[in-house]
Amino acid sequence: MYHPTKLYTALTTGQFPVIVSLARHNLDLARAALDGGAFALKTHLNAYHRATGTTFGTFAEERPFFEELAKLGCPLLVMAGQETVPTAAEMDALADLGFEGFNVYIDHMQPHLLQSRLRPMPALSSTSTPEDVAKIAALPGCIIEASIMPFERYRTPMAPADLSRYRAIAAAVDVPVIVPSQLSFTPDDLRQLRQAGIAAPLLGAIVTGDTPASMRAAVSAAAAP
Template sequence: MYRPTKLYTALTNGQFPVIVSLARHDLDLAKAALDGGAFALKTHLNAYHRATGTTFGTFEQERPFFEELAKLGCPLLVMAGQETVPSASEMDALADLGFEGFNVYIDHMQPHLLQSRLRPMPALSADSKPEDIQSIAALPGCIIEASIMPFERYRTPMTPADLDRYRAIAAAVGVPVIVPSQLSFTPDDLQDLRQAGIAAPLLGAIVTGNTPASMQAAVAAAVKARN
């Protein structure tokens, strides 16, 4: 149903590609992530980003940035929104720009999103139950984002119990599971996540900081830890 891509191949063959979630729509940040060795970039629409306090606008508002981002030639994902999500025509436009996957919390999924050319990457939440994991995994061609930490745990170290939770999610499904850096992941944590069966880390501002210099250094450390 979905076209084979470099990113999906990397997620399913054990490469553990480093994906970066941009804290703001800043081309210098994006370039710094790629200079550090990031495999793919994730951007946002129609959303308030809790970890950074950034508000992202509609597709029409963000389109100029997306058009510039597409010129960088790397795999692109988009957090499509919360209560508001892109229309079917906007999803087509994102696919035309080269975006290959979209992400929403499962509670915000709308049927037309699953009819688009973008591969679904629904997110679990801190309140998700085992049956939610299975319902997401049943979506053809999906990826799961294990965004399972409550806000009060943001920026805290990963514990053995956290690792066990991530491991259990990966073991329960036959689809790639990526883990966002809601916690303050270290390079050693990333190695542990890989060994636990996680397909990729999704590094955001809690790990990367919000400057091009901090971004490049954090991503380079993550890539080195993976190798």
């Protein structure tokens, strides 16, 4: 149903590609991420981003940025929204721009999103159960985002129990699992996540900071062998 893209191939063949979630829609940040070695970029729509306090607008509002971002030629993902998500026509427009996957919390999934050309990347939450994990994994062609940390754990170090939780999710499914940097991941943490079966890290502002310089440095460290 979905095209076998470079990103999906990297996720399913153990390449551990670094995906960067942009803290704000800024082309200098995007270029810095790619300069640092990011494989793919994730952007946002219709959402309030708790880690940074940034509000992202509708597709119509964000489209000019997306059109410029698409010119960078890297794989693109989009966090599609919360209570409000793109229409079917807007999902088609995102696909036409080159976006290949979309992300929402599973509670915000709407049927028309699964009919689009964008590969689903539903997110778990801090209250998700093993049954929720199995439900998401049953979606054809999906990727799972293990966004499982409660807000009070944001920016704290990864503990052995956290690593065990990520490992258990990866072991329970036969689809790629990516882990967002809700915690303050270090390069060593990322190596441990890779060994635990995680397909890719999704690095956001907690790790990358909010400047091109901090972005480039953080991604370079994460992407190093």
